[in-house]
Amino acid sequence: MISHLTSHLYLLLEEIRRLFVLMRRYWMNDLSFAITIYLLFLGVLYMGGALAGQAVPEQAKAATLVGMLMWQLSLGCMSVLGWSFYNEAAVGTLEHLYLSPFGATRIFLARSVANFLAMLVVTSISGALAILTTGVRLHLPPLELAVIVPLSVAGTYGFGFLIAALTLTFKRTQQVMQLFQFFFLIFTGAAIPLEQMHWSLQAFGEALPMTAGLRAMRAVTIAGAGLGDVTGDLVRMVITSAAWLALGIAVYRMADRRARLRGSIGQY
Amino acid sequence: MGGPGVRLQAAPPAIEIEGLVKEYRGEDGRTFRAVDGLNLTVYRGEILGFLGPNGAGKTTTIKMILGLVWPDRGRITVEGIDAGRQRAEVLRRVGAVLEGNRNVYWDLTVYENLRYWGTLKQVPPAVLRTRAEELIEFFDLGEKRNTLVKQLSRGMQQKVAIACALIHDPSVILLDEPTLGLDVAAARMVKERVLELARVQGRTVILTTHQLDVAQELCDRVAIMSRGRLQALDATENLIALFSRQEYDFRVEGPVPLAELSRYGRVQALAEENGAGAATGPAAQTAAGSPPEAGVVRFRILLPDADALYEVMETLRRAGVRILAMAKREPGLEEIFLQVVGGQAGPGNHPGAGDWQFREEVAADD
Structure with a gap:
């Protein structure tokens, strides 16, 4: 027998190994995702410039790039518990995940962490392409990034669990996933400055995970701020991420209980 | 039991x-x-x-x-x-x-699947390696251990599933x-x-x-x-x-005394071995339309008990019928299943199954 903690560590390592094996095997898929986001960034950047009738300022370019990269990261993180949950349910491996003594929630949490690492790689490719071809310059202090990025993204997994809960209950939820993607694109300030919106939309945006994280990321990577300069946003990040993660897991567990009572875990 | x-x-x-x-x-x-x-x-x-x-x-x-x-x-x-x-x-x-x-x-190899599912089942890594190799050998998957499951035949995929x-x-x-x-x-x-x-x-x-x-x-x-x-x-x-019944299939040659046999049990004609002339009615009809010298006749007889078989044999011997083959007919599980699920089962319908009863609950010895 191995200890409780060690077995969870093995679970995490195995999820990471599995994900990177699949990434290596199907690298074209992830590369395409990286290039898609890069092209989207170029589109937003130059379309905005063309509409304004003048060159986009360097700071705005950098702000757009950081926004797109953070959106990409959140997208990938959110979708792992959405798309993969749906796909696993459809082919039949989902029920086998439920047969693990770990329980499905812990497996999906481990998978989320593994997916976060994989998405960092994919997002880095998009970022590198953008920096190389547009001349955008960013500060990339490792300590600040190591704190802000995971904290900022953690809450998006709460949305992932919400999608998983909806998938368990309603089965076909691809459109819901798209809806959430646009929430993150529009209301976190990733593509449109949040301060230009009506106060009610701003309040909604501030409640989303990643909004405070994105603001802190811009401060660090563009203005060269340190952690001490973004403490307010750090606190907001912790609160919103913890709240969304807790809410997502709670709703997922309710859906899980309902599915077991209805005998519908494997029905898709 | x-x-x-x-x-x-x-x-x-x-x-x-x-x-x-x-x-x-x-x-x-x-x-x-x-x-x-x-x-x-x-x-x-x-x-x-x-x-x-x-x-x-x-x-x-x-x-x-x-x-x-x-x-x-x-x-x-x-x-x-x-x-x-x-x-x-x-x-x-x-x-x-x-x-x-x-x-x-299906996107993982045989070995990768064993390792993944073993970890999910909390098997320690050292044990997992040994166990995976044992199962690969047990299911004869050695040559396919590094093959993606989606590239395997349906039978091999099932073996991988059982191994996992x-x-x-x-x-x-x-x-x-x-x-x-x-x-x-x-x-x-x-x-x-x-x-x-x-x-x-x-x-x-x-x-x-x-x-x-x-x-x-x-x-x-x-x-x-x-x-x-x-x-x-x-x-x-x-x-x-x-569900076993005293039911026998005969293949004989000679003038079958069907009327006499019917006194011992229910007689039914069977199709010829070559598939021609499949009989649908009782043996009496077949026999009545066929001269005794016509050749080989096949029939099935359902008897109330095993002792009646002696009477049948004796009747055939007296009539000068040559027995080419005889076999007791045993019901398959499929037949039993259909009878049980169809609600036709019961002692009255099944000679020899007098102690049979439907079980909605497990009997004391179960």
Whole structure:
């Protein structure tokens, strides 16, 4: 027998190994995702410039790039518990995940962490392409990034669990996933400055995970701020991420209980 | 109870199900009972066949044992552990292959699947490597260990699925339609391995199947479910014996005295061996239209008891009929299944099965 903690560590390592094996095997898929986001960034950047009738300022370019990269990261993180949950349910491996003594929630949490690492790689490719071809310059202090990025993204997994809960209950939820993607694109300030919106939309945006994280990321990577300069946003990040993660897991567990009572875990 | 029965009675229970009830609500809002007061004990080391038509409640029962579906009422214990209260502990003792599912990741290789599912079953890494190699050897997958599962044949994929279900060395294995869709050779291989799991390794196996020949070949006991209830439960050989009838097929040459034979039992003509002239009516009609010298005649006779066979033989001898071949006809599990599920079973319909009774609950010796 191995200890409780060690077995969870093995679970995490195995999820990471599995994900990177699949990434290596199907690298074209992830590369395409990286290039898609890069092209989207170029589109937003130059379309905005063309509409304004003048060159986009360097700071705005950098702000757009950081926004797109953070959106990409959140997208990938959110979708792992959405798309993969749906796909696993459809082919039949989902029920086998439920047969693990770990329980499905812990497996999906481990998978989320593994997916976060994989998405960092994919997002880095998009970022590198953008920096190389547009001349955008960013500060990339490792300590600040190591704190802000995971904290900022953690809450998006709460949305992932919400999608998983909806998938368990309603089965076909691809459109819901798209809806959430646009929430993150529009209301976190990733593509449109949040301060230009009506106060009610701003309040909604501030409640989303990643909004405070994105603001802190811009401060660090563009203005060269340190952690001490973004403490307010750090606190907001912790609160919103913890709240969304807790809410997502709670709703997922309710859906899980309902599915077991209805005998519908494997029905898709 | 026969051979398996004696052995099973001596074995401790592996799974005990008491008063299990599961109701579902349909699209129209009406509820129906998928499982209706099921009581069942499965003994350690036995292979139990779970038979029943679609919607009988077999898969729901299997999923309730696994905790994928929660029962409305009743209790399930696996090796004495309450499946409702200590599910994780039960899952460490149970392996499962579910019907209609991929069961494993097709984008991973055989070995990668074993490692992944073994980790999910909390097998320590050092043990996992050894165990994976043992299973690869056991299922003859050595040459395919680094092949993606999606590139394997259906039979090999099924072997990988069973191997993954065994990776944590479970003492109880639940197999839902393990040979469905497999070709003859692959099905044979899977059946041999299932037998070995129980007979040599001492594991308890519950398998659901629509392929009754598979159940007859593998199972120590057979449980037949219909409309959520257990309709029959007994050792396979006992079930066959209970439904056995004094029915004989004859192939003879000469003037068959059909009228006289009809005094001993019900006589029915059979098709000619070459397929021509398949008879649909009683033998008397065939014989009346055929001269005695016409050649070979085949007929079936159902007798009230074994002693009547002596009278039949004597009658044929006196009539100068040459017996070319004779065989006692045994019912297959398929025939028994159809009779039980169709509600035709009962002592009156089955000479020799006088002690038969429907079982909605497990008998005292079960």
